[in-house]
Amino acid sequence: MDTSGQLAAHFFREHSGRMVASLARVYGMEHLDTILDAVQDTFETALTHWRYHGPPEHPRAWLSRVARNKLINALKRTSRYSHVDEMEIQLQGVSATDPDPVLTDEESTDGQIQLLVACCHPALGERDRILITLHILCGFGIPELANALQMKTEAVKKALQRSKARLRQKALKLGRQALTDAARQSTTVCMILYLLFNEGYKATRDTKGIDSDLCYEALRLARLLRSVAPPQAEVDALLALMFFGVARFPARLAAYDDWIPLEAQNRSLWDRKLIAEGFHYLDQARQSGCAGKYYLEALIASHHCAAPHFEATDWKAIHQLYQLLESLEPASTLIRLNRIIAKSYALGPLPVIAELETIAADENPGTAFLLAATKGHVYERAGNTARALTAYEDALSLAQNPLDSQLIRKRMQTLKD
Amino acid sequence: MKEFLMLIREDANYDELSAEEMQACIEKHYRWVEELREKGQFKEAQPLEAGGAHIRGKQRIVSDGPFLEGKECVSGYYILLAESLEEAIEIAKGNPDLDWDRAVEVREIMPMED
Numbered sequence: 001m002d003t004s005g006q007l008a009a010h011f012f013r014e015h016s017g018r019m020v021a022s023l024a025r026v027y028g029m030e031h032l033d034t035i036l037d038a039v040q041d042t043f044e045t046a047l048t049h050w051r052y053h054g055p056p057e058h059p060r061a062w063l064s065r066v067a068r069n070k071l072i073n074a075l076k077r078t079s080r081y082s083h084v085d086e087m088e089i090q091l092q093g094v095s096a097t098d099p100d101p102v103l104t105d106e107e108s109t110d111g112q113i114q115l116l117v118a119c120c121h122p123a124l125g126e127r128d129r130i131l132i133t134l135h136i137l138c139g140f141g142i143p144e145l146a147n148a149l150q151m152k153t154e155a156v157k158k159a160l161q162r163s164k165a166r167l168r169q170k171a172l173k174l175g176r177q178a179l180t181d182a183a184r185q186s187t188t189v190c191m192i193l194y195l196l197f198n199e200g201y202k203a204t205r206d207t208k209g210i211d212s213d214l215c216y217e218a219l220r221l222a223r224l225l226r227s228v229a230p231p232q233a234e235v236d237a238l239l240a241l242m243f244f245g246v247a248r249f250p251a252r253l254a255a256y257d258d259w260i261p262l263e264a265q266n267r268s269l270w271d272r273k274l275i276a277e278g279f280h281y282l283d284q285a286r287q288s289g290c291a292g293k294y295y296l297e298a299l300i301a302s303h304h305c306a307a308p309h310f311e312a313t314d315w316k317a318i319h320q321l322y323q324l325l326e327s328l329e330p331a332s333t334l335i336r337l338n339r340i341i342a343k344s345y346a347l348g349p350l351p352v353i354a355e356l357e358t359i360a361a362d363e364n365p366g367t368a369f370l371l372a373a374t375k376g377h378v379y380e381r382a383g384n385t386a387r388a389l390t391a392y393e394d395a396l397s398l399a400q401n402p403l404d405s406q407l408i409r410k411r412m413q414t415l416k417d
Numbered sequence: 418m419k420e421f422l423m424l425i426r427e428d429a430n431y432d433e434l435s436a437e438e439m440q441a442c443i444e445k446h447y448r449w450v451e452e453l454r455e456k457g458q459f460k461e462a463q464p465l466e467a468g469g470a471h472i473r474g475k476q477r478i479v480s481d482g483p484f485l486e487g488k489e490c491v492s493g494y495y496i497l498l499a500e501s502l503e504e505a506i507e508i509a510k511g512n513p514d515l516d517w518d519r520a521v522e523v524r525e526i527m528p529m530e531d
Contacts (some may be wrong), residue, residue, distance in 0.1 A: 006444060006447070007440060007443070007444065010437065010440075011440060012436035012437060012439055012440035013435075013437050013440070015436075016436045035445075041433075041435055043431075043439050044431045044434075044439070045473065046439070047428075047431060047434075047442060047443060048464050048492070048493075049464055050443045050446075050447075051442065051443050051446045051464065051493075052446070052462045052463055052464045054447050054450075054494055055443065055447075068504045092503045139436035139437070140435060140436075140437075141433065141434065141435030141436070141438075142433070143433060143435070144435040144437070213437075220498070
């Protein structure tokens with residue numbers, strides 16, 4: 001806490017993951033439900049007191065102490081109905097050897113990584129993994145999750161219960177072994193963090209455009225993962241990609257929540273510090289010979305970030321990178337579309353029209369919109385106003401959020417004027 | 418300057434609040450109280466435990482109190498300093514608890530007549 005009595009931004013959210021991790025490590029994953037309750041209860045107690053008196057001098061220590069006491073009390077209460085003595089001994093043993101409830105940063109990082117690996121366990125579905133990670137490691141509540149991932153509250157509740165039961169069933173042990181597993185499983189963890197980041201970035205939200213909270217949480221967890229996960233190349237590439245992404249947030253949305261396409265963005269709004277971070281991690285990834293999906297995507301982003309203005313973009317290089325990306329994931333319509341867009345800037349709109357017409361949208365409604373919008377834009381640039389308008393009409397009917405519709409309407413208006 | 422008692426009434430059920438919201442709630446209060454202090458409108462404030470006892474009449478009948486009957490109960494109090502009830506009401510309207518749909522009650526503390 002600084003002198004103004006203010007807590008660090010997202011202090012509760014971050015500390016929630018930290019506390020769950022350290023408690024789960026000491027008392028065991030089998031008590032996950034009780035631990036989550038104790039942590040929630042701790043924040044409620046903090047809310048009651050701090051609202052009146054301001055945060056204590058050492059908020060972290062305060063929270064850790066209270067959470068631990070609440071958990072021990074809860075465990076004692078439940079154990080009355082099962083194996084009292086055993087539990088007592090276990091608890092006494094723990095408190096004797098671990099008198100200071102505040103873990104060092106290193107221990108708390110280790111604990112969070114272990115928990116992260118557990119949450120990203122391949123036994124769970126992709127969406128379930130995103131949900132449980134946000135819930136347990138980032139302290140997202142049920143309404144918050146429902147809102148962030150556009151799900152019904154009931155569905156979120158059920159998914160969390162399912163995942164928690166699975167995690168208990170697996171009787172995951174957190175400890176040194178789990179840390180070794182983290183290194184081994186960093187690929188699956190990376191994938192979940194990548195999806196989490198995209199979830200925030202892809203703007204399916206009603207009007208907000210970017211859910212930057214999700215993106216920043218993904219970034220924070222990726223940084224945590226980096227501290228333990230050799231080989232790091234993949235994590236480095238992912239971090240580079242994320243930094244290039246968040247660096248451009250301020251320019252993507254106008255003051256009145258309006259999408260701004262890349263070519264019209266005010267590049268002076270891009271955060272140079274974050275871009276520098278991106279280049280740092282990109283360099284790290286390059287040195288360890290990374291060539292995967294995240295690396296290619298990070299390279300593409302780096303070209304955009306390096307171009308002083310839209311016209312100076314190295315579209316030839318970007319086109320080549322999309323070709324490589326397409327060879328890694330030949331089934332992805334999204335990558336194919338992006339490759340075509342890059343090509344249209346590298347070689348002009350006319351050479352891509354034939355191919356654009358052969359593409360069929362996949363079942364993802366987002367790609368159908370992007371396909372129609374891309375057609376519109378390519379025809380517009382090729383000077384075919386009639387076809388451009390037809391394609392934009394299609395796009396309008398496929399738009400997933402108000403911001404997308406607004407952008408398309410604006411383009412149509414310019415064409416008609 | 419007169420003293421006013423402000424009671425906070427709420428259904429102290431924070432289950433639906435996320436960590437982020439709880440932090441926001443604390444910070445808003447902190448800033449608000451700082452502001453009141455600067456203007457000399459704040460004397461003290463304390464939260465109250467959720468539990469307690471209700472004792473009634475000659476028989477001294479002790480019960481769990483009114484806390485369980487109504488949904489809302491008093492969760493804390495402030496002593497505010499203001500020139501008039503109107504001013505105290507204006508101050509009370511700034512209480513961030515209202516943003517979370519809680520209720521506050523403002524009452525003047527009667528000074529001893531000279």
